[in-house]
Amino acid sequence: MWEQDVAFWIIALAMAAASIGVVRSRNIVHAALYLVVVLAGAAALYILLVAEFVAWVQVLIYIGAVVILFLFGIMLTRAPMGTEAGQLDNDQRWGAAVVALFLLGVLVALLVDAFGGTNIRFSDALVAQGKTATVGDSLFRNFLVPFEVVSMLLLGALVGAVVLARRD
Amino acid sequence: MDLNYFLILSAFLFCVGVYGVLARKNGVLVLMSVELMLNAVSINLIAFSAFQHNVSGQIFALFVITIAAAEVGVGLAIVLLIYRNLKSPDLDKIDELKG
Secondary structure (H helix, E strand, O other), X not given: OHHHHHHHHHHHHHHHHHHHHHHHOOOXXXXXXXXXXXHHHHHHHHHHOOOHHHHHHHHHHHHHHHXXXXXXXXXXXXXXXXXXXXXXXXXXXXXXXXXXXXHHHHHHHHHHHHHOOOEOOOOHHHHHHOOHHHHHHHHHHOOHHHHHHHHHHHHHHHHXXXXXXXXX | OEHHXXXXXXXXXXXXXXXXXXXEOEHXXXXXXXXXXXXXXXXXXXXXXXXXXXXXXHHHHHHHHHHHHHHHHHHHHHXXXXXXXXXXXXXXXXXXXXX
């Protein structure tokens, strides 16, 4: 099992460093590219957890579509490419750091207390569960109504975005 | 594999996202930080799906990804409108409700 641990630590360290890059980078395009690293790392973690279908959906939708949307947003709002501090951040940086560290401390204490020592068992049943057929079966058998609701929500969001962004 | 590896990594990503939402001024960067938080939630869902041997967690992660796509579309349209009206994408310029 040590190969999985090594893979996890490589992915986790890359994701942690890149996520700091997203919130600290002084260049907005670099922040978007760091976001790509975080999203790809998440997809790799899904493969590590034997969730193939979700991993590829993550690659297609997040890295393929959402990041492109972000780059369009950066282009259309003519975001500053300058490197001086304070152009992208506001002045409540220290307060934000205190809030984030406090939240992290509370969450880690809670998780260690609640799930310390619990292991994920990688069995044949888990591998069968990651197959696209199983996911599709469950999606259209047990979650059909939420699936339809989410399609209507996507349609509504699409129309809403067009109406908002259109120039009259 | 220890379940807590995944949970603590996801807690870290969530807190970094909270920091980004609070500390960033540019609207596009705030939306990117929200994406970090949504991804942390997805990692949690997949980890528990593997832990409990239940496929529902994966379905919920798919829903989270869909909602995130819708949120980014509408969010960027709003940031674009703010930019058009105020000539700047900075969220702290929206202070017209201040007395």
